[in-house]
Amino acid sequence: MSEGFERRLALRERFALRMHIAICAACTRVEKQLEFLRRAVAELPAAPDERSR
Amino acid sequence: MTKPAKPRVDPAEFETHRTALLHFAILQVRDRDAAADLVQETMLAALTAAGRFSGDSSVRTWLTGILRHKIVDHIRRAGREVSVDALAGEDGADIVDAMFRKDGHYVQMPSEWRDPERLLSERRFLEALELCVRGLPATTSQAFLMREVMGCETDEICKELEISSTNCWVLLHRARMRLRACLEERWFGGGHE
16 A cells, blocks of 8 residues: 555556555555545644755 | 666755755754754765666655765764664664554553644744754655655655665654654653643
8 A cells, every 4th residue: 555655656556555445444544544645744843944044 | 779868866856955955964863063064065975976866766766865864974973873774773672663553452541632723823832843853863864854844756755775664664664753752752742731
């Protein structure tokens, strides 16, 4: 699943992954959470240094 | 006989990467002034070395590589050990492994995070997340931040860190799962919701 974050999966791999996630509630939940974490990390640093040098 | 043209990098482009580089440094180095200094040193080093840019990687990855080495040196000088081993000893049998049974299934259903989107603008949550990011072991942190903050392509990250692409993906996956587990502990499990 994490490889899906890292590279475009081949069509067959994507299909197999989708099938698994459709069945596996735990994986669906974690995948959503990992996607959220990706967006959250984009908001870091929490207190960015605004000074220009 | 003509030589093939060397890829040209326009030094004026370097400034467009400064903010991302600063974030990359801040998330690894405690002191924000030190982070800014390291980025400035990186810019100067890049200007000096611009003629030697080979074009094998993107400019962003190249700059990140220069900064990464300066950060490693900085942390080493500050007296903290930097793990050079990408996987063994970096992440140990631990918080991530404990989530799974031998057959690969989760030990228990991962808990639900109710309505997490609102947390994207909540400072205390972002601070907890930043603590979790800072807690990542060295090479894991570098790979993860190169991917998520710098947006480097995974194959470039593998090359820069000199690890195989399989190990690279495993490293990145474990980084995400580790962050998830950390936040479970620090935030979602603690009744903050």
